[in-house]
Amino acid sequence: MDEGFCIIEFFDGPHGPDSDYIHLEANAAYARHAGIENVVGQKLREMVGDEADAWIERYGKVLRTGEPIRFQQELVATGRFLELAAVRIEPPNRKQVAVLFQDITARRRAELALAELNTTLERQVEERTAELMAAEETLRHSQKMEAVGQLTGGLAHDFNNILAGISGSLEVMAARIAQGRVAELDRYITAASGATRRAASLTQRLLAFSRRQTLEPKPVAANKLVEGMQELIERSVGPAIAVETAGAAGLWTCFVDADQLENALLNLCINARDAMPDGGKITIETSNRWMDESSAQQRGLTPGQYVSICVSDTGTGMTPEVAARAFDPFYTTKPMGHGTGLGLSMVYGFAGQSGGAARIYSEPGQGSMVCIYLPRYGAADAAEQAREIEKGEAPRSSAGEAILLVDDEPLIRMLASEQLEALGYHVVEAEDGASALRLFESQGPFDLLITDVGLPGGMNGRQLAESIRALAPDLEVLFVTGYAENAVLNHGHLDSGMHVMTKPFQLDHFARRVKALIARTDD
Known part of the structure; x- marks a missing residue:
């Protein structure tokens, strides 16, 4: 028999009835498995006094109940792990139990080592996960800085030109006024106003990159947006890259956050530039798309009408494996230090949050095309929106309505x-x-109530609006701010009757907004 075997007999001892046992029989394998020689005739408490109670408890229960047991236990005296089976020898009054066992020390130690290894691995995974989360945050910040850095040179150039245009216009106006030549002032006023609008546009684009403005979806004419960005894109991709646009005639309106769409478009163009290190061509194309069930399913959309904005390049293209992972966060094929892999994932997320999708079409050596699909905006809503922004003389007050204007900047x-x-x-x-x-x-x-968001004195514009609306719940509120502090404005989720305008703005646009909000209050 390969297993160790013995018969034990219980007897009463100083510790109580059946509190000890003696080994009556044992085979030769006993010593090999248990590590104890000449066990026959030895009493348990004399052999292993410190651990005797544990063995008495196990075998004593078998003796009392007659129920066989199988268990594993360490024989501490010899450092052996044993796998045992015990059964009572009938009749019960013989007080004898037969035990069959084998040494499983090697297996047990392997199990303990494996358990320790698992614990160590779990700890290492937790530590690595924490490191990756910290690295992810660093990479997100790095990606934002990379995007801003790519614009810095062009923006600095543009701002210097804008400031030169404004200051030059003001100097010429001052000279003409001193000379009494006021008839020529309109030309310079128009030039300075145009430069101011360009500065505001550039500022808002920077704020959008840093997520420091409240971004609201609205009807967007994609062709006009692309046209307005072309100069910025050309400056960002550099002179070695030609930028062409192909806007569809009769393009539908889409309902998106215009600033985020600009951000996404710029990201796509910068990605396309990086795929053409020796120069090439970027084409930005828009079109109307009717998606049936099959077409929509292929693109992860619901069937319906969409506006597509596609950016294609003549670069290196992608293998199917790379294209399949291109939208994954932090996945990049660029050399170390030349990209974080967040650009396309940001585009993908923006498209999905807007109710659309983004897809890549590419072949190695044939260039790539990335398309953003955005839901069509309702024609009736678009027409109403267009009526709201029609040009014309600023609307006048109809009944001398009272406005409370709050801003800490005296000039504003x-x-x-x-x-x-x-x-x-x-x-x-x-x-x-x-x-x-x-x-x-x-x-x-x-x-x-018209109020700035950032006010001095411990009460910001949001808190002021809430205090006043507690007294006048139906009062409309217009927040005007240099950048919409997202935390103050509840990250863009404003209560009903609260609205936002971002400085700077045209005064006639401001007057139209005021008229529209007072009309809502009167209703």
Whole structure:
């Protein structure tokens, strides 16, 4: 018999009834498995006193109940792990138990080593996961800085040109006024205003990259957006890359966040540039797409009408394996230090959040094309939106409505107040939240609250609006700010009746917005 075997007999001892046992029989394999020689005639408590109670408990239960058991236990005295089976020898009054066992020390140690290894691996995985999360945050920041860095040179050049245009126009206007030649001022006023609008556009683009403005979806004419970005794209990709556009006639309107769409388009063009280190051509193409069930399913869309914006290049192209992973976060085939792999994943996420999708079409050596599919905006809604922004004379007040204007910048307050008063509104000004609240209580009621978001004195614009609307729940609120502080504005999720305009803005646009909001209050 290869297994160790013995018969034990219980007897009463100093520790109580059946508190010890003696080995009556044992085979030769006993010593080999248990590590104890000449066991016959030995008493348990004399052999292994410190661990005797554990063995008595095991075998004593077999003796009392007659139920066989199988178990594993360490024989501490010899350092052996044993796998054992025990059965009572009948009749019970013989007080004997037969034991069959084998040494499993090697297996047990392997199991313990494996368990320790698993624990170590789990700890290492946790540590590695924490490192990867920290690296991910670093890479996200790096990607943002990379995108901004690619624009810095062009933006600095543009801002210097804009400032030169504004300051030059002002100097010429001052000279013409001194000479009495006021008839020529319109030309320079128009030039300075145009330069200001260009500066505002560039500023908003930077804020969009740094996620420091409140971005709201609205009807967007994709052709016009692409046309407006062409100069910026050409500057970003460099002179070795030709940029062509092919806008579809009668292109539908889409309902998206225009700033994020610009961000996505720029990311695609920069990616295309990187695929053409020796120069080439980027083509930006728009079109209307009817997606039936089959076409929609292939692109991960629901059937319907979509506007597609595709960016294609004449670069190196991608293998099917690379194209399949291109939208994965942090996946990149660029050399170390030349990209983080976040650009396409940001495009993919933006398209999905907008109710659309993004897809890649590419072959090695044949270039690549990335298409963004965006849902069509309802024609009736688009027409209504167009009517709202029609050009024309700024609308005047119909009944001398009262407006509470709050801004800590005196120049902004003066310009806005003069524009509104010229249109027939009654304007009450305040420079901080506390004084605005006092004026509302003492000089109200008001038909509209216009407030900056970042105000001094411990009460920001959002808190002021909430305090005033507690007194006048139906009052419309217009936040105006240099950048919409997302935390203050609840990350863009404003309550009903609250609206945002970002500085700088055209005063006639501002007047139209005021008129529309007062009309809502009157309704």
